[in-house]
Amino acid sequence: MTTTAVTKTPQQHTDDLLLVANDRDRDAFSRLFDHYMPLLRAFTLSAHPGSAILADEVAQEVMIKVWRKAxxxxxxxxxxxxxxxxxxxxxxxxxxxxxSRHQSDIDPEYLWSEIPAEDGDPFQAALQKRSADVVQAGMSQLPDDQRLALKKVYLEGKTHKEVAEELQLPLGTVKSRVRLALKKLAVSIKR
Amino acid sequence: MLNHHPMPEVLADYASGSLSLSHALCVAAHLEHCAHCRQMSDTLVHVGAQLFESQSLQLHGDSIDEGLKQKVFSMLDDETLQLDSAPVSISDQPASKPTSNGKAYKVPRCLSQFIKGSFDSLEWVRVSPSIKIATLCRDKDGSQVALSRVQPGGKMPHHAHTGDELTLVLEGSFSDVDGIYRKGDFILRNSGDRHKPVVTKDAECICLMVLDAPIQFTGFFTRWLNPILRHNHAFG
Incomplete structure (x- = not known):
């Protein structure tokens, strides 16, 4: 079951995911596990530092979902x-x-879909692919302060307000850093 | 054409999953109407995925326990854990029945968890001759989610906010000093804002409202509403 860590291209992960989807291929799943499990653990740990058990649980749950929903x-x-x-x-x-935090009667299942939103057309797909490429290319060009703001929002799961408090910056500064970063990543936002 | 959209940071908080559920409900309802923001939201997910993929793993140096992998593999064989069905899709939602005035309103997918059938099936509470309110839920953080239904030309009482208020126009339109808001428009008002919305004369207006804290009526004649609303229901 063990595979040695080799750097894989994004296309290889996609191929592996399709092998899991179409052939229930366990070797492909094992490769996905090796790549994504550490990322999934790190994702939980950045929001809940020190919660190794929680990180294992969530990562395990997500990997099972990968298998079931491929x-x-x-x-x-x-x-x-x-x-x-x-x-x-x-x-x-x-x-x-x-x-705690979100305690609510609202069922998130109805609010967040897994990409893509259903019944997208080929044109949408092409747009998505293109914007993903632009994001990927632009990410490495971001100044550190903008990148840090994005990281706090996405990986640590903080709202803009919480990021501002933690970095002891005015809310407006955090917002403008995120906006500048998004602009560079070609996320054109309507107002 | 929609003119009022969530701010970029609201969409980013939505895409990253940090937005509170009640606010996310309004964003999700907006996305059902707005292809542009849907596109933005998907792009913002790509941003998250890039950050996710480029996480530094040295920080959490401990390697993955081989036992964990075996455990996950053993769970793959569990028959009860086989293929999930696809998520509820928009097209699966039954169209709501025509209302008394003959219009067929479609309940947004994200609200179908609270509204079984049509808007008419809700328990509407009349708070003035032209205004009815139906509460959908209250969260433990104090926020309230409600629908308001105002007759054509109906005036909402003058009020100020004590917390943020999100409004999503589901049907009809209304206006205030800042402009006119139509179906699908997303409006965020911060605490301290005072405004006096009026529904346009051509049709009734149904809005989804999320209040982080109770609103205060500031008009001399409508101050009496405050205790009623604090006691009863959300309002906007």
Whole structure:
């Protein structure tokens, strides 16, 4: 079951995910496990530092979801990483809902879909692919302060308000850093 | 054409999953109407995925326990854990029945968890001759989610906010000093804002409202509403 750590390209993860979807291929699943399990653990740990047990649990839950839901994955819309990130994000939302922060009668299942939103057309798929490429290319060019703001929002799961408090910056500064970063990543936002 | 959209940071908080569920409900309802923001939201997910993929793993140096992998593999064989069905899709939602005035309103998918059937099936509470309110839920953090239904031309009482208020126009339109808001428009008002919305004369207006804290009526004649609303229901 053990595979040595070799750097894989995004396309290989996507291929592996399709092998899991179509052939229930356990070797492919094992490769996905080796790549994503550490990322999934790190994702939980950045929001809940020190919670190793929680990180294991959530990562395990997401990997089982990968196995169970692989047939709903649509490679024309998103890379394997994007799809698995949405599973991890949704697992985090579920966890927060059951514990303290989001305690709510609102069922998140209805609010966040896994990419893509259903019944997307080929044109949408092409747009998505293109914007994903732009994001990928632009990410490494971001100044540190903008990148840090994005990281806090996405990985640590903090709202803009919480990031501002933690960095002791005015809320407006955090917002403008995020906006500048998004602008560079070609996320054109309507106002 | 929609003119009022969530701010970029609200969409980013939505895409990253940090937005509170009641606010996310309004964003999700907006996304059902707005292809542009849907596209933005998907792009913002790609941003998250990039950050996710490029996480530094040295920080959490401990390697993955081989036992954990075996455990996950043993769970794959569990027959009860086989293929999930696809998530509820928009097209699965039954169209709501025509209302008394003959219009067929479609309940947004994200609200179908609270509204079984049509808007008419809700328990509407009349708070003035032209205004009815139906509460959908209250969260433990104090926020309230409600629908308001105002007759054509109906005036909402002058009020100020004590917390953030999100409004999503589901049907009809209304206006205030800042402009006109139509179906699908997303409006965020911060605490301290005072405004006096009026529904346009052509049709009734149904809005989804999320209040982080109770609103205060500031008009001399409508101050009497405050205790009623604090006691009873959300309002906007």
């Amino acid at each position: 047939h709903t994955y649509k490679p024309e819309f998103a890379s394997a990483s994007t799809w698995i990130f949405t599973l991890a994000r949704n697992a985090r939302i579920d966890y927060l809902r059951k514990n």
